[in-house]
Amino acid sequence: MFDVPLLLILIVLAALAFDFTNGAHDCANAIATVVSTKVLTPRTAVAMAAVLNLLGALLGTEVALTLGSGIVRPELVMGSHILVLAALVGAIVWNSLTWYFGIPSSSSHALIGGLMGAACADAGYGALNGMSIIKKVILPLFLSPLTGFAVGGLLMIIISIAFFRVSRRIVNNFFRKAQVFSAGIMALSHGLNDAQKTMGVITLALLIFGKIDTVQVPLWVKLACATFMALGTAVGGWKIVKTMGHKIFTLEPVHGFAAETAASLVITGASLIGAPVSTTHTITAAIFGVGSSQRVSAVRWGVAKNLLVAWVLTIPCSMTIGAGSYLFMHWLGLDG
Secondary structure (H helix, E strand, O other), X not given: OOOHHXXXXXXXXXXXXXXXXXXXXXXXXXXXXXXXXXXXXXXXXXXXXXXXXXXXXXXXXXXXXXXXXXXXXXXXXXXXXXXXXXXXXXXXXXXHHHHHOOOOOOHHHHHHHHHHXXXXXXXXHHHEOHHHHHHHHHHHHHHHHHHHHHHHHHHHHHHHHHOOOOOHHHHHHHHHHHHHHHHHHHHHHHHHHXXXXXXXXXXXXXXXXXXXXXXXXXXXXXXXXXXXXXXXXHHOOHHHHHHHHHHOOOOOHHHHHHHHHHHHHHHHHHHHOOOOOOHHHHHHHHHHHHHHHHOHHHOOHHHHHHHHHHHHHHHHHHHHHHHHHHHHHHHHOOOO
C-alpha cells in the first residue's frame, strides 16, 4: 500500500513520537525528587533535565546496538518492513495508558516487549535472540531495581552516620545544593540509556530496508533521538512526578540526593555494558531503599504493590499489542 520510502519515513516518525512520549513519561525519573523537595521549581527542573537528557543521548551507542541486534535476529526479519512500526505501536499504546493513569512503568520494557511481539508474529519465537534477552533484558529487569534499592539504602545509611551530629537544618541546607547536582547526573544517565533505545530501533529499520549494511547508528539518528527526547522531557509528566515524589515516601533533600545518586550509578553502569535497563524501575526502587533505611513503616508499601503489578505486566502487554499491531498491518497489506 505504501512504497518503501514512505513507510520508512512513517517508521522513523513513529520512533521519534515514541522518543517524545518516553521523555514526557520518564522525565519524572530525573526531576520528581528535586521538585517534591522544592529544591528546584518545576520549570527550572524540566529545563535542566531536557538539556542534560539531550547531552546524555549523544554520549554512547552500546544500548542502541543491543536494541538493534540483541533482541531480534536481524537476518530472520529482513524484508519485514512493518515489524518496527508494529513494535512502536505496542510501546506507544502501553506508554500512553500508563501515563494517563500516572503509573511509572518502564518505557524501555514497553519498547522491548513491542519489538519481541512483532518479531514473534512475523517469524515465530526463533526470531528472538534468546541468550541476549536473558543477559541484557531479563537479568537487568530484576537486578537493576534490586541494586537501586540496595545502593539507595546503603548510601542513606552512610550519610546518616556521617552527619549524625549535624543539625537537621544544616543537613537539609547542604543537600538542597547537592541535590541539584544529583538530579543533573540522573538526567544525564537517563538520556544515556533511554534515548539509545529509539536509536536502536531506527537503526534496525534502516537495516531491514537496506539503507545501511551493518548495525551502526548514523549521526542523524543520534541527533534526532536526542532532540525528541529533550522535547518530551520539556513537556513533562506531572502525574508521574506526583506519584514518585509524594506517594512513595515523604522526601527531604538528603533523601532525594541519595536516591538520585544511587539510581544514576546503576543506570550509567548498565549503559556502559549495553543493558537497556528501566530508569523508572531503578529510581523508584532507590526511593524505596532510601525510605526503608530510615524507617520501614515510613514507606507506603501499598503503592509498591501497584507499581510492581505494572512492571510485571509491561513486557507481556506490550508484546501482545505489538503482535496484534503487526497482524493488523499485515492484514491491511502494509508490508507489501
